[in-house]
Amino acid sequence: MNTLKEQMLDKIKTADHAYYALDNPIMTDAEYDSLRAKFIKAYGIRDLNYVPGEVSNDFIPFKHQVPVISLSKIKRTDTDKFLKEIKKLWPVVYEPKIDGLTVVAYPNKDGSCKFVTRGNGKIGEILPNFISKYMGTNVNNTGYPIRGEVYLGYNEFKEINYDRKIKGETLFKNPRNAAAGILRNKECSPYINKLNYLCYDILGQDISEKDKLDLIESKSKFTTVPYFEGDNPNDINDMVEDFYVNYVDGNIPIDGVVIKSNLNKSLEKFGFTNHHPNNAFAWKDIGEKSITKILDVKWNVGRSKITPVAILEPVELNGSTISKVSIHNLNIIKKLNLHYNDTVEIEKVNEVIPQITRVINREENSTPINKILYCPCCNSILEEQNGQLYCTNKNCDDRLIREIEYLSSKEMFDIKGLSNKTIKKIIQANLIKDGPMSIFNLKVSDLISLEGLGPKSATKLIQEINNVLSVNIPLSTFIAATCINGIGKDVGKILATKYRTIDKIINACKTKEDFTTLYGIGSETNIILHSQDFIDKLVYLLKWLTPKECNKQINTNSKLFVITGTLTKPRNYYKQLIEKHDHKVTDSISKKVNYLLVGENAGSKLDKAIKNNIKIINEDTLFSILKKG
Numbered sequence: 360m361n362t363l364k365e366q367m368l369d370k371i372k373t374a375d376h377a378y379y380a381l382d383n384p385i386m387t388d389a390e391y392d393s394l395r396a397k398f399i400k401a402y403g404i405r406d407l408n409y410v411p412g413e414v415s416n417d418f419i420p421f422k423h424q425v426p427v428i429s430l431s432k433i434k435r436t437d438t439d440k441f442l443k444e445i446k447k448l449w450p451v452v453y454e455p456k457i458d459g460l461t462v463v464a465y466p467n468k469d470g471s472c473k474f475v476t477r478g479n480g481k482i483g484e485i486l487p488n489f490i491s492k493y494m495g496t497n498v499n500n501t502g503y504p505i506r507g508e509v510y511l512g513y514n515e516f517k518e519i520n521y522d523r524k525i526k527g528e529t530l531f532k533n534p535r536n537a538a539a540g541i542l543r544n545k546e547c548s549p550y551i552n553k554l555n556y557l558c559y560d561i562l563g564q565d566i567s568e569k570d571k572l573d574l575i576e577s578k579s580k581f582t583t584v585p586y587f588e589g590d591n592p593n594d595i596n597d598m599v600e601d602f603y604v605n606y607v608d609g610n611i612p613i614d615g616v617v618i619k620s621n622l623n624k625s626l627e628k629f630g631f632t633n634h635h636p637n638n639a640f641a642w643k644d645i646g647e648k649s650i651t652k653i654l655d656v657k658w659n660v661g662r663s664k665i666t667p668v669a670i671l672e673p674v675e676l677n678g679s680t681i682s683k684v685s686i687h688n689l690n691i692i693k694k695l696n697l698h699y700n701d702t703v704e705i706e707k708v709n710e711v712i713p714q715i716t717r718v719i720n721r722e723e724n725s726t727p728i729n730k731i732l733y734c735p736c737c738n739s740i741l742e743e744q745n746g747q748l749y750c751t752n753k754n755c756d757d758r759l760i761r762e763i764e765y766l767s768s769k770e771m772f773d774i775k776g777l778s779n780k781t782i783k784k785i786i787q788a789n790l791i792k793d794g795p796m797s798i799f800n801l802k803v804s805d806l807i808s809l810e811g812l813g814p815k816s817a818t819k820l821i822q823e824i825n826n827v828l829s830v831n832i833p834l835s836t837f838i839a840a841t842c843i844n845g846i847g848k849d850v851g852k853i854l855a856t857k858y859r860t861i862d863k864i865i866n867a868c869k870t871k872e873d874f875t876t877l878y879g880i881g882s883e884t885n886i887i888l889h890s891q892d893f894i895d896k897l898v899y900l901l902k903w904l905t906p907k908e909c910n911k912q913i914n915t916n917s918k919l920f921v922i923t924g925t926l927t928k929p930r931n932y933y934k935q936l937i938e939k940h941d942h943k944v945t946d947s948i949s950k951k952v953n954y955l956l957v958g959e960n961a962g963s964k965l966d967k968a969i970k971n972n973i974k975i976i977n978e979d980t981l982f983s984i985l986k987k988g
Contacts, residue, residue: 367398392432392643418476418484418543424504425562427463427477429634430617430641435603438596438966444640446592448620448629452568453599454586455606456615456641457557458535459510460542462486464558464581466504470497488547490554493580501578507558508584511538512610515553517720520702524722533650534612559584559617565626568619588621596966599642615643648706649676650719653699656686656728658735658748660757662765663844665734665741665748667692669703669715676707684713689730690746691715698725745883749844753794756786762795762842770848771836772827776820784809795842796903798824831907834861840904841896845884852938853879854888855909861897868894879943911941918942918984919951923965924958926978933981940985948973956981 374391433441445451461477472493475483490509499505511519511534519537520530531537541548558581561571572583587602589595603616619639622628629637651674659666667686674681684705686692695718697703702720707713734741734750736757741748750758763782767774777798790805791797801824806817835851857877858864867874871889874880880888887893920937922930922944933956934944945952948967954976955968968975976984 364398364402367394367401371395371398392434418487420478420482421465421473421475421485422482423463423475423478423480423562424465426480426633427461427483427506427562428480428631428636430639431635431637432615432641432643434643435600435615436961436963436965438969441596441642442592445589445595445618448618448622448625448638449589449592450621451589451595451618452586452621453589453595453602453616453618453642454559454584455602455611455613456617456643457508457510457584458612458614459508459538460535462489462507462509462542462556463562464493464499464505464507464579466499466502470500471495472499486542487545488542488551490556491552493556497580499579499581501561501574503564504562505558505575505579505581506560506562507556507581509538509542509554509556510534510612511541511554513612513717513719514610517702519550519553520720521723555582555611557582557584557611565624567621567623567625569621570623597970600963600966603642615641617641648704648716649674649681650702650704651681653697653701653703653715653728655699657683658731660734660736660750660755660761662758662761662842663749665731665750667728669697671703671705674705676705676713681705681713684715686715688746689743689748692728692730693746697728698722699728700725747844754791759786759791759795763791763798765842766795766798766840771839772832774820774823774827776816776823781809781812781820784811794899796900799828799903828903831905834859834864834906834909837861837900837904837906838864838897840900841893843887843893843896845887846893849879850884850888853877856911859909861901861906865894865897868897879945918953920944920954920956920981921946921948921952921964921968921973922956922958924961926956926958933978936985937981942985954981954984 371391371394374394433444463475463477463483464472465475466472472489474486474489474493476486477483513534516531516534516537523530531540537550538554541550541554558575558579559572561574564571564574566574568586569588572586575581575583587598589598599616599618603613606613617639618641619625620629622638625638626636631637652672653669654672655670657668657670659668666688669684669686671682671684686697691697695703695715697715697718698721700722701718703715704717704719705713706716730741730743730748732741733739734752734755734757737750737752737755739750739752739755742751743749752758760779760782763777763785764779766772767777767782785791785798785801785806788805788809790801792800801821803814803817803821806812806820807814809817812820834855835848838846838851838854839848854864854867854874854877858867868888874885874888875882920942922933926933937944948955948964948971950971952968952971952973954974955964957965957975957977965975
């Protein structure tokens with residue numbers, strides 16, 4: 360039986376073969392990088408000190424004059440390692456990392472070229488066909504082999520797949536797969552001139568990166584990658600981040616940024632391994648992307664709003680199969696101009712929540728995704744506010760289910776035994792007559808008639824429901840029980856701490872006090888709190904519930920926290936713990952934030968916190984801060 364080391368090494372080499380030889384990846388970049396990192400941590404780099412890739416028997420082999428090696432990688436979120444490497448290599452230039460195929464242009468005496476694949480880094484293959492404009496003489500007059508990346512732009516990718524669909528041919532999976540298929544075709548592909556070639560290196564020349572690119576531009580017909588010179592090592596992280604964001608939404612497929620030392624003889628100074636040079640590295644976006652198709656859109660009815668959910672062709676993303684994603688609201692549909700059957704790119708936000716980021720391809724005569732006019736459950740006319748659809752029918756079955764689920768949850772009334780299945784049975788039996796609070800009118804005799812509920816379980820559930828009526832509930836919970844979108848327990852706590860009693864809160868709403876003076880309440884929430892609907896719901900709740908006075912004093916020493924990354928316990932645990940000590944938690948980084956609590960795989964919030972000089976803390980430091988008060 361193979362050892363764990365052998366199994367891991369076999370997985371890595373199998374993935375290398377699938378990616379470089381077959382152009383058909385079997386795992387995502389993030390999964391591959393993670394597996395490789397785990398192997399190196401456990402067993403060292405010796406077994407991986409090779410250039411992934413191989414030579415096929417399809418074309419004439421060619422020995423590279425200088426090894427064509429890879430780049431080491433640093434994750435976008437690993438800021439400390441990034442800055443340490445930058446300072447070592449300074450001064451630096453940075454350029455987009457093109458997601459294509461490496462090709463080296465070896466010059467002949469007349470300036471014509473042999474175009475050679477990277478292969479295994481030592482031996483590549485001479486391509487019989489290449490982009491027409493580079494097939495003549497005087498193409499490369501530098502006297503040196505020039506390295507570049509062949510890629511297919513997103514727009515050209517759409518055009519080619521559209522053409523192949525009309526012809527009944529198999530569609531390409533993604534731009535890189537398409538570029539490989541076109542370039543490695545033994546017969547000259549009709550799409551060959553849709554490809555692009557961007558150059559970024561001269562093999563065997565240890566001069567500054569700027570001088571290399573200038574030489575390529577002046578002595579060849581090739582186009583070089585766009586690049587920028589770093590101004591200040593302390594600002595370079597923000598500059599690279601902005602550079603990446605600007606390029607990632609363009610037509611060129613990129614998967615990171617390449618940072619290189621701009622010193623003369625930098626390779627001599629920093630050296631190299633069999634796998635990568637030490638005078639450059641790739642800054643990689645940790646967010647993995649996949650391409651899939653929108654098959655349909657379902658409109659989910661929530662407590663108040665209607666949310667569009669895209670049904671997708673199942674696709675692997677960061678180790679999980681994604682078959683649907685929330686589109687959130689109409690504004691996103693409009694911004695992305697989404698149509699049914701669109702081929703789209705998806706990625707995970709903070710490696711957790713999948714979302715659609717762009718349209719890759721659109722079929723001819725495709726139908727745009729338009730807003731629905733009627734509730735999919737009760738057929739009531741929907742209202743639209745700020746790109747969000749709302750069902751205003753308080754007796755809508757789906758809406759009632761979601762509202763009662765919310766009220767019975769542990770965070771609200773904690774009614775044990777009131778499951779989604781039971782709630783549906785109660786509503787289907789027409790036992791809810793006047794909104795979600797009608798659950799407090801239920802009797803044991805009502806529940807016994809429901810399938811699956813006997814006298815014992817019915818009695819126990821009614822006792823659980825009545826327990827809510829027998830106690831004074833926290834004022835913040837009472838406010839959240841209005842089930843109005845945007846008014847949760849966070850807003851409830853702010854109002855409860857400020858006004859202490861429900862009567863004072865209602866009076867403040869009626870007199871239209873400016874709630875935006877309270878931290879955590881914005882202009883939109885202020886409008887909701889002034890609305891007659893909110894006031895009416897508070898008065899309505901008083902028929903059923905008794906809120907207790909809030910005795911908590913406003914903490915003048917309250918601190919503002921943000922939480923990011925994977926911690927040892929669920930994020931909500933830390934949020935509740937922080938709030939229990941009269942501090943606040945927010946989702947976004949600003950200069951008002953005092954602390955950023957960081958776990959593993961922290962995202963861009965860490966970078967922003969460093970930029971704003973916000974104190975970075977771990978769990979132990981958090982407990983120490985809270986203990987001190």
